[in-house]
Amino acid sequence: MPEVHLWSGLRALAGGREVVEVEGRTVGEILDALVAACPGLKEPIEAGVSVAVDGRIIASARNEPVNPDSEIYLLQRLRGG
Amino acid sequence: MALDEYRPQEGDEAYEGPREFRQVGTRPDRPDGFDKVTGRARFGADMYAPGMLHAAILRSPHAHARIVRLDTSKAEALEGVKAVVTRADFSKNVIFAPGTVGEFWNILENIMAGEKALYDGHAVAAVAATTPLIARDALKLIEVEYEILPHVTDVDEAMKPGAPVIREGAADRSVPEGMHPNVVRYHESGHGDVEAGFAEADLVIEDHFTTEATHQGYIEPHACLGTLGADGKGELWCCTQGHWYVQKVCAALLDLETANLRVTASEIGGGFGGKTTVFIEPVALALSRKAGRPVKLVMSRAEVFRATGPTASASMDIRIGMKKDGTITAAQGTFRLQGGAFPGAPMEFTAMCAFACYDLRHVRQVGYDVMTNRPKQAAYRAPGSPMAAFAVESVIDELCNRLGLDPIEVRLKNAAREGTKASYGPTYPRIGLVETLEAARAHPHYAAPLKPGQGRGISCGFWFNYGGETSVSLALSEDGSAQVMVGTPDIGGSRASMALMAAEVLGIPYENIRVTVADTGSLGYNEISHGSRVTYASGLATIKAARDAVRKLRQRAADKWGIDVEAVDWVDGCAVPSGPNAGDFDPLPLAEITKTMGATGGPISGHFEATPEGAGVSFATHIVDAEVDRETGKTRVVRYTVVQDAGKAIHPTYVEGQFQGGAAQGIGWALNEEYIYGEDGRLQNPGFLDYRIPVASDLPMIDTVIVEVPNPGHPFGVRGVGETSICPPLAAIANAVSNAAGVRLRDLPMRPSRILDELEKQRDDA
């Protein structure tokens, strides 16, 4: 199962966990599964998160495929200058 | 024609490999150059409307005060005054929420104070009158009674027990128990076991660093012209990095339907992140709605300094361990950033960028977002990253000096590469740090002799870069010319890059393409011009939109020739049969197809709407020589070289310009720029006289080297280039000063008196 790494601000909303294992074949499925597992994550995820899948930062594409061994990081959405 | 012909191509941003470009990589004149050298270009304050009123804003002179009474009646009674607004004239439906979740509320509270004035310069009321002079006179007639409250402007002071509380309940759930209420967000990241890593080191250095808030310092003050009717429909002209964002915020703050407010972005006189948010536009619209006339609102320079976003100031602790051979064994950083009277200081980016240049087994970073009685910070070129680079790269330099190691070799030894697990988590794809270091090492600057009193410093820097929501539309004309409509304001020559990419794909001359920054009513949503995203994301969308048009052009040729579209290729601006089997037809130029497009299926346009995801991260290495006057403590930068990975430089001259501009801003930040607050919490230097950005005679020529390590996430390999260039200069100059004068400056700016104090300590120690 893919492991999703949460940034520290999300951990309080996920029972203190830094890594959550969820089922999913796409970024969208992963995010949905995350919210199902940790309902507290619904608001920040809807507000917008960046998802890094194997090093590529995905801002919004829910259909991006995810492998069972993919490295997934949730990151705060970027604000540049 | 099949419906799917009009569906934009999704995804597929992959780099398409090396190729011979015809136009990309050349250096043509920018399309808007003529307007900008003749004075015809229209910036924020350059629009006038019939019946227009002029507005002015009353601002708090106090750093922290309760607004006990606000009486605008005398101002309203002044001849020529047509409207006065206060907080009561804005939406009641924008809801407060902790952290940055309630960003619309934060913006509203920032642009017009509610119960309290939270910083010197906080807007309290605004007036629209028939002339600017009457508007200014009217402000003096507004009576405000303040109850002055204790204030705090320093980040470390604001975290201490007993510090004045800016706003209870502003902290989100990330903040650990027991912190002061001014600490509103918390971040931690990293991997490995740093204590184990430090135990492996031959030398561990731990130091404290500070950087002062600096302002983006764009020369054009914020300006807008708005008209809003009682029917809820409005028009807005403003200088902004993102007019769809302005539209969204204004609609929310004034209870409008977003689509009913059309926003046009003027030419923009610099932004650097400072025009990614909203300060005056809702105020102008509220005044217009009340007065029933168009309202122009232009900030003064003092207002820009007092009430728009400078960057955050920072207090940082860095600890790095190194082996004698230069291997970094562990790194740890704590970053406390104050972002003014609202949540949002970019401390997570500071933390995430801090060690991003290095391949580290053990790394840990912690960030605090702290509120103070200062203006709400705004993004500034790689927000959060330069201060981290200052602290981290200074410590690495000190380690190199003490271990007798070459600073470039040590950085090469530890440099992040493809496959390195980044300090902020994910694993890097193809990146170009090593290439910038190698190019810096090979540059004549690195080996050039120094004169007495001079020192050389180097530093690396990192920025993420960004993609973001993007729409581009491309329409062909009958004569074969093309209009490209983009939604990202052109801050530094991006029209030229867009035209080059469109010309490359269409195969027509650059001069036959006109790139327009479309208003919100003419194109789909576009995110702000930020995060170095324009050449990457709008560029990618332009390529895709042009390819969408090319597919339709090929279809027309296929229809004419009676063959399948798959048998038609597009080569050098012409449809050609893909091979001998496709038939024997003469190449059909684009203009031949468009000449008859009305009769052969209708107008031909290309579109692309998506959120490109593959913005490649970017690295730079800077070399600087500085000279220190040991009698006065004054530093002069005598030589400067920027080496940066651009992925692929679309218009190399403008890439160089971004490198040079970032370096110059970094030099200002390092040496002379700072927000200076008095004991009374008032900003002491709200003008270009005492907020000292570099002037022409302060700087040397700034040499540039463009490294091109293709970004795997862009068809041509483009990486954003706008921001990374401001990350290395702070440390590079501190390192040069250290090598020139033998003193290590840990606080920015390195103003002469600070250097002199360090020199005095050096003498006392000796």
Added chain:
Amino acid sequence: MTKIHVTARINGDEVEFLCDPRETMLDVLRDRLGLIGAKEGCGTGDCGACSITLDGRLVCSCLMLGVEAEGREIGTVEGIAEGENLHPLQRKFIEHAALQCGFCTPGILVAAKNLLERNPDPSEEEVRYWLAGNLCRCTGYDKIIRAVLDAAAEMREAS
């Protein structure tokens, strides 16, 4: 407040206007005469974006009252090109990408033209000090200095 009648020559044309004595020349150029090329970057003489010439002398129009224009000769960025022909400085600014946002550009062009009229062969240092009152935040000045030096060289060759 009584307005004052002023007659001046701007870019060679005689113009008349009425202005409040508190209005600066910059206000008059922009708000009364529609000459928006001069910009207000600071209003206090620190940025040079409002540079004009007054009887051939480089000044900040924000540091001059409109009423002081009476009987004087004023030059603005709008008067630099001759018809459709750009001045060499204007061409070189485009060619060298000596502008990014372009907001400081009108003031810098007015200032640089005034320099080259006085000194056709300035050194890099002379250009830098002459333009020290024209702030640019985008370019780091490198390409601006190169464009001015290149334009000067071209003008010397042509003369």
Added chain:
Amino acid sequence: MDYHKPSTFEEAVAIAAGAAGTTRFLAGGTDILVQMRSGIATPEVLIDIKGIAGTRDIVREDDGGWCIGVAVTGAELTEHAEIGHDWPGVIEAVGLIGSTQVQGRATPVGNLCNASPAADSVPALVAAGAEVTVQGPEGTRRVPVEDIPTGPGRTSLKKGEVVTALRLPPRGRGGGDAYQRFIPRTEMDIAVIGCGVSLRVSGLVITEARMALGAVAPTVEPVRGAADALVGTRLEKSALDALADLAQAACNPIDDKRGTVKFRTHLAGVYARRVARIAYERARAAQ
């Protein structure tokens, strides 16, 4: 605000003497307009003196001194070859006021009457022994420049009084002056400290010396002991040390955004040495 443009000083004095409310004379305007734009002060009566005959003139007087009109700008002075030959320190000080653009408008008399302790031209003018002529309802008087400012933004000029000209004494043989200031950038800053020195030498020996410091006290003031420290010396190290000590002792600065007391006092010593050396070289070359 009422705007007046008199054609004689008598008329200017009459308007000023009879004016109700804040009255300012307008020459270059580079301070007044900043104050107006910043909302610090808008005068009720503004008297533009540039229409008065002679105010734009630079005239060498019979005794070899100079009479400089009150509307003469910095740029006009720096372009004037002869005056710069006589008083290079005064001219370099005037030339440091603001940008090229500001030089096109700003006047040394305006710099003096604005009464900033950090005014660049004033230490050089004080060191040079310059005077101004002042006309008022009571008549005309000559005043040493150091007696015009009485504190930051305040002058000794009485209601109705206007400065009508700036006078530099004849330079004479063996004279040399210099001015330097410290600023954090290379241009566009207000002096953190400024130092003007004027010397006369006979052979290698200093026979006259005056020094004044800017931005180290509420007004620019002459360092009275400079002559004692330098006259009779050949600017040896001991003389420079004594001068630097005097300069530091004369400092009564404030801590502000532009510099601390400690920093300014330190710089006063550094610049006393640097500027005296330049003035000495110029004086020796002028024999």
